[in-house]
Each structure stands twice: as C-alpha cells, then as structure tokens.
Amino acid sequence: MLDILTRYDILGAFWMTIQLSFWAALGSLALGTILAIMRVSPVAVLQKLGALYVNVARNTPLTLILVFCVLGAFYILQLSLAPASAPLRTQIFLWAIVGLSLYHAAFVCEALRSGVNTVPVGQAEAARAIGLTFTQSLSQVILPQAFRGAIAPLGSVLIALIKNTTVASIIGSQEASAMMKTIVENETGSLLVFFIFALGFVILTLPIGVGFTEMSRRLAVKR
Amino acid sequence: MFTRRLIATAAAAGMALTLAACGGGAATPAATGGPAGGDGIKIGIKFDQPGLGLREGDSYTGFDVEVAKFVAKELGHEEGDIEWIESPSAQRETLIETDQVDLIFATYSITDKRKERVSFAGPYFIAGQGLLVRADDSSITGQDTLGGKKLCSVTGSTPAQKIKDAYPDVELQEFGTYSECLPALLNGTIDAVTTDDTILAGFAAQSQYAGKLKLVGEPFTTENYGVGLKKGDTALCEQVNAAITKMVSEGAWEAAIEKTLGAADYTAGPGNPPTPAACS
Numbered sequence: 001m002l003d004i005l006t007r008y009d010i011l012g013a014f015w016m017t018i019q020l021s022f023w024a025a026l027g028s029l030a031l032g033t034i035l036a037i038m039r040v041s042p043v044a045v046l047q048k049l050g051a052l053y054v055n056v057a058r059n060t061p062l063t064l065i066l067v068f069c070v071l072g073a074f075y076i077l078q079l080s081l082a083p084a085s086a087p088l089r090t091q092i093f094l095w096a097i098v099g100l101s102l103y104h105a106a107f108v109c110e111a112l113r114s115g116v117n118t119v120p121v122g123q124a125e126a127a128r129a130i131g132l133t134f135t136q137s138l139s140q141v142i143l144p145q146a147f148r149g150a151i152a153p154l155g156s157v158l159i160a161l162i163k164n165t166t167v168a169s170i171i172g173s174q175e176a177s178a179m180m181k182t183i184v185e186n187e188t189g190s191l192l193v194f195f196i197f198a199l200g201f202v203i204l205t206l207p208i209g210v211g212f213t214e215m216s217r218r219l220a221v222k223r
Numbered sequence: 224m225f226t227r228r229l230i231a232t233a234a235a236a237g238m239a240l241t242l243a244a245c246g247g248g249a250a251t252p253a254a255t256g257g258p259a260g261g262d263g264i265k266i267g268i269k270f271d272q273p274g275l276g277l278r279e280g281d282s283y284t285g286f287d288v289e290v291a292k293f294v295a296k297e298l299g300h301e302e303g304d305i306e307w308i309e310s311p312s313a314q315r316e317t318l319i320e321t322d323q324v325d326l327i328f329a330t331y332s333i334t335d336k337r338k339e340r341v342s343f344a345g346p347y348f349i350a351g352q353g354l355l356v357r358a359d360d361s362s363i364t365g366q367d368t369l370g371g372k373k374l375c376s377v378t379g380s381t382p383a384q385k386i387k388d389a390y391p392d393v394e395l396q397e398f399g400t401y402s403e404c405l406p407a408l409l410n411g412t413i414d415a416v417t418t419d420d421t422i423l424a425g426f427a428a429q430s431q432y433a434g435k436l437k438l439v440g441e442p443f444t445t446e447n448y449g450v451g452l453k454k455g456d457t458a459l460c461e462q463v464n465a466a467i468t469k470m471v472s473e474g475a476w477e478a479a480i481e482k483t484l485g486a487a488d489y490t491a492g493p494g495n496p497p498t499p500a501a502c503s
Contacts, residue, residue: 063399067398067399067403070396070398071398071403071406071407074412075406075407075410075412075413076406076407076410076412078412087394088373088394088395088396092396169378169379169397169399170378170398170399171397171398171399172378172395172396172397172398178378178379178397179379180379181313181378181379181380182379182384183379184313184379185312185313185379185380185381185384186336186381186384187336188316188336188337188339188340189313189314189316189317
C-alpha cells in the first residue's frame, strides 16, 4: 500500500501547492494592503468601495470565484492572462493565482485593519500635527506598526490560503488535492491516502503557525 | 432580543441536523447480510449524472436507476422500499464497507483495486471512453484525430488520466464536474468532452442540448459497470446476477437503454448486453 508514495509524484503535487500558495500570498498581500488603505482612508467613496469589495469577496464561495475565473473569464469571455501560445497549464495556474488572490485579499485587508486598530489614535493625530500628509503618516507611522500588529492574523490567513489551494483542483490545477483525487480513483480511498495528504498539509502549515506566532511576539510594538 | 433568540434557535436546529446526518450513516448495522427481509434496501447511485443516475426533486431517473429498480424487485423489494443514497465516486467503497448502502449502481467500473475492498455483481453494462463534440464539428472523428485539440474531463478521473498518458499532445482541461465542461464546449473554446460514452450520452440526451452535441468515434477503453456489494457476499451477488440476466432476457434492459439514453441516438457498444461474470 505504501508503494503509492513511489508510483505517484506526490512531492511534485505539493510543490504545485507551494507555488500556488506563494504567488497567491503575494497577490493577496498586495491587493489586501490597497484595500485596507482604502478602508482607513479619509475618502468616503474609497471606504465604501473597499468595504463593498471585502464583503462581496469574502462572502462568495472560493469554488465559485475559481470556476468563474476559468469557466467564466477564460473560456466564455476569453480573457487571457498569458500569450495565446502558452500551454493551458500556464493559463490555469495564472487564473488559480488570480482567483485565490482576489478571495484572500479580503481577509488580508481585514487582518491589516485590525493591525491599524492596534495603533493608538494619538499617533495618527501626532503625525498629522507635525505636518505629515495622510500618505506620509500612513506609510511612515501607521502601516509599519499595523503590519507588526497584524502578523498573527496574517499568519492565520496564510494558513487558510495554503489549505484553500486545494479548491483549485476543480479548475484543473495539478496540486495536492488533484493528486489525491487521482490516487483515490485508482487505488480506492483509504485512510492511508488521506493521512498522507493531511500530513503534507500539516508539514506545510504547522511551521508557518509557529513562525508567525513567534514573529508576532518579537515584532509586536511594545507599548 | 428577538434576533438573538432567533439565531440561537437556528444554531440549535443546524446542530440537530448535523447530528441527524451523522447518525443516519452510523446507526445502520442491522442492514447487513444481504437481501432477506422486505423492509427496504439501500441503493447507492449517482445523483448528478443525467441518463444514468439523476435526482430531480423526489424522482430518480437514469439507466443505473432502472437496473437498480429491476434488481431490487427481483430481490423482493418494491420500488417504494428503496432508499436511494448518493454515492460519489470517491466514497463508494467506504459506503459499502460501512453498510451505509447494500448495493451500488453508480457507473461503478470493476477494477482489481476495487475488488480488494468490495465484491461486484455483473457487469450489467460495458461502457467505453468516448468523445462528445459539437454537432457541427467534423474535425474530430475519433481518438486518432485528437492532436492539438483541447479536451475536457473531470479532475483525477480515469478518462482524464488516460488522455494525459496516451495523448500527450492533447491539452486537457479538468473541472470538478462534467457540467462545467459543457458551456466551454458549446462556445467552441473546448473541442471535446471525454469520459465514459454513457455519461456523455446522458448529457447529450438532455433536452437543452438537443441537436447541439454528438458522440463521435468508437469507444477506446472498456469499462465494465458492476454492482458494488459487500466483499464476499456471493449469495447476494448471485441473486443480483440472476436478476440482471433476467432483465436482459426479458428485454427490459434494452428498453431501459432506449428510455434513458435513447434521445442521444446512443447505441450500446460492442459486447452489450454483457453476461454477468461468476461471483467470487
């Protein structure tokens, strides 16, 4: 039974999971930061737009977002993220990253906003009082402290993201859960198969959990 | 205050439902040991496969369902006594092993790996991997004309693996279900959907696709659909085999194919109707 470890490229599948997680983490961090800035900005329209995005994105099932990305955007609207000559695998990979980023950006935004809330309001007032603009006070005073305060919730979002990459198997991404479906189809679904894949995800996420907790302790702004 | 009470009630109801759902699976040890007793039989089918096993409201349609009803009747169970249980592909062995179902008719191909965990009666049908294309597309005529085409199937399924292994120059899109392949097939961004020809015929036979899709080529694999049952229950297996043989000889088998897949101009491939294999 253990021969499935040698007959299937399970490590390759987890490597795909790692790549998806990495790029989607970067994408969602970038988009989530922009959204958080919108939501704490003094401009009412931006606040509303940010809130609208967050509420729509995090209340839409990830399955739906990913199917929309590939079936809706790529196949029906024929939007392409790569040159037409690129293999289908590349298109699916890119759309999976986009879908995962769009979804998790909402959670990153909320984690960052919780970080912003850890910064005493007096700091923002002091920054404005010494003549910093909104952008300056945000980038020099608020956000650096907000990121440090938001490390723990950001870690939770990252762990959720890594596990959520499994949803990408439904659009044909060849990551860990697609490999598991293949093995279950050929070898029948035994506890061992589930255990192997559960273990794989624990190996990926556990150090991240420990690392982020440690970082949040070390980097927290002492007040 | 009212809102809070409402939420609490809803939460309690939700929990009760969850518990009931769990209990339904676990608390059924009495149903083991085969067909005896007229009080109901639990049959596993697909709920989402048009033409084979499909649930629409309270009614179940499809070829698998027709065979299941016939076999159940031969085993002494009226149609009303049948409890239909959804059996997704990945859960079929577990459902049988844990006695959550007595028999499974769910496009269940007989394979050696599966025989290690369950026994099979039948086969009651021989399917093969086929190709579903747009009705106006003449560029794909069979497995030899797939070069450079874009095919669609279900993630991790046997047909998807077959395409990857045997046709490396084919681009394969995998989705969670076949239903997601169809919009892309219809608008021309995917050239063909591939899986068992029965499943394809089931989709083509749906009224909304009438005249838009066609099956092409000869089946290029062989899938023997068997009836999954508890490992080693040869008595039950022989009864099911007898029922299948009777269904074929009475002409009910032919009628069931015509009734469920006929709208797609589907004719069962070579070897059909099959003779059930000996039970072991």
